[in-house]
Amino acid sequence: MIPALTALKAAVAALLEARGERGLSTLVAGGELALAAPPQRWTLGSREVSASRLSLAVDAPEFAALTADPSRLAAVKEAFASAVRTPETELADLSLVLRLPGVGRGWSQIYREAALPAAPERPSPDAVLGGAAALLEASGDARGAAMLRRARLEEAQVAGGAGSAGAALVRCVVRLEPADRAALDRDVERAERLRRAVRDAGTRASEAIASVELATALYPLGGAAAPEARLARALAARGAVAVTLRRGDGPEGEGVELAVVASGELMRVRITAAPVREHGGWRAEGIRAITVTAGDLATPERTEELAALLCGGGELP
Numbered sequence: 001m002i003p004a005l006t007a008l009k010a011a012v013a014a015l016l017e018a019r020g021e022r023g024l025s026t027l028v029a030g031g032e033l034a035l036a037a038p039p040q041r042w043t044l045g046s047r048e049v050s051a052s053r054l055s056l057a058v059d060a061p062e063f064a065a066l067t068a069d070p071s072r073l074a075a076v077k078e079a080f081a082s083a084v085r086t087p088e089t090e091l092a093d094l095s096l097v098l099r100l101p102g103v104g105r106g107w108s109q110i111y112r113e114a115a116l117p118a119a120p121e122r123p124s125p126d127a128v129l130g131g132a133a134a135l136l137e138a139s140g141d142a143r144g145a146a147m148l149r150r151a152r153l154e155e156a157q158v159a160g161g162a163g164s165a166g167a168a169l170v171r172c173v174v175r176l177e178p179a180d181r182a183a184l185d186r187d188v189e190r191a192e193r194l195r196r197a198v199r200d201a202g203t204r205a206s207e208a209i210a211s212v213e214l215a216t217a218l219y220p221l222g223g224a225a226a227p228e229a230r231l232a233r234a235l236a237a238r239g240a241v242a243v244t245l246r247r248g249d250g251p252e253g254e255g256v257e258l259a260v261v262a263s264g265e266l267m268r269v270r271i272t273a274a275p276v277r278e279h280g281g282w283r284a285e286g287i288r289a290i291t292v293t294a295g296d297l298a299t300p301e302r303t304e305e306l307a308a309l310l311c312g313g314g315e316l317p
Contacts, residue, residue: 009033011083016075024076027066032057036095044090051092052084057099066096122207125153129174131201136193144190147180148197149237150230150300152217155202158210169210172198177230177300181216227271227297228256234300234307235260242269271297 009028016025036053056076058066066073073096081091123131129148137145151174158169174194176184184191195212202209219229232242240262256271270291297303 005033005035008080008083012076012079015079015083019075019079021075021079024072024079027058027062028056028076028079030058030062032099036093040092042090042092047087049088049090051090053092053095054080054084055095055097056080057097059099063096063098122155122204123202125155128155128172128198128202129153132194132197135197135200139193139197141190141193144194144197146300146304147176147184148174148194150180150233150303151176152233153198157207167204167206167208170202170207171210172202172212173215174198174212175215175217178216179299181214184214227294228258230297230300230303231258231269231271231306234303235262238262238307240307 009031013025013029016022016028034055034057036055039050039052042049042051066076076096077091077094080094084091129151133145133148136142136148154173154175156171158171184194191214194214198212199209202212217229235242240260242258242260258269258271260267260269272291272293292306297306
């Protein structure tokens with residue numbers, strides 16, 4: 001049995017041929033007929049009919065020829081209306097559709113198959129801070145860049161918020177070392193430069209930065225982990241890796257022992273509570289071990305000095 005749409009298309013082509021429209025008959029025969037929407041119920045006077053919306057997909061030359069001559073397109077539509085018309089049926093509309101090369105169908109039949117491009121992943125907080133620090137450095141603010149490299153970034157999307165062009169809004173909190181945060185209270189211009197740099201680095205096509213707030217880093221009550229965390233962050237900013245080996249109070253007053261990998265070499269760092277009075281406040285042990293006091297890591301500047309030493313920026317004494 002011939003499918004209904006195939007039979008309808010053949011009947012229209014034969015009707016056009018009988019009317020002397022051989023070119024249009026060939027055009028219809030070579031097209032693809034489809035239902036454009038479910039039939040509708042129409043009331044025409046005293047009768048109700050089922051009205052069908054059809055689409056005819058044709059190749060580009062035929063599409064151009066029909067759209068350039070309204071009378072030819074009207075002749076095709078009238079032939080379809082005549083073929084569909086019965087006491088119970090009518091033609092609601094015939095849409096001419098451009099058949100897409102390679103798939104043989106119109107866009108209306110395949111547009112759902114077109115996948116939306118995947119949204120690029122949000123850059124990591126470290127990448128945003130790194131970009132902001134590089135921007136400050138390029139602008140001549142090396143101290144501000146060093147502050148951001150010691151900091152940590154927290155991000156959260158603003159619920160229900162949308163910026164221009166529908167971009168999502170993101171709130172940023174930059175957690176700085178306490179000494180850096182205190183210094184920025186006295187340097188309003190640098191604080192604003194830090195905010196602006198983080199906003200520039202964090203803005204994306206799909207997201208806008210709603211606000212950038214500067215806050216202090218969080219430490220356990222008593223601050224026991226502060227020197228360890230401060231040194232680990234300073235080392236990480238220079239591409240080194242620090243791993244905590246142990247914590248505790250030994251006979252020499254050791255508090256924390258770290259294994260540090262810097263410049264492809266492994267070394268050991270001990271942070272003690274007892275004062276060390278040998279080389280600038282720290283003591284080197286052999287070749288690849290060093291002991292420092294927590295006080296030597298009390299400020300970002302001293303921490304940076306030690307991180308530079310461990311990462312090859314100086315010689316161990």
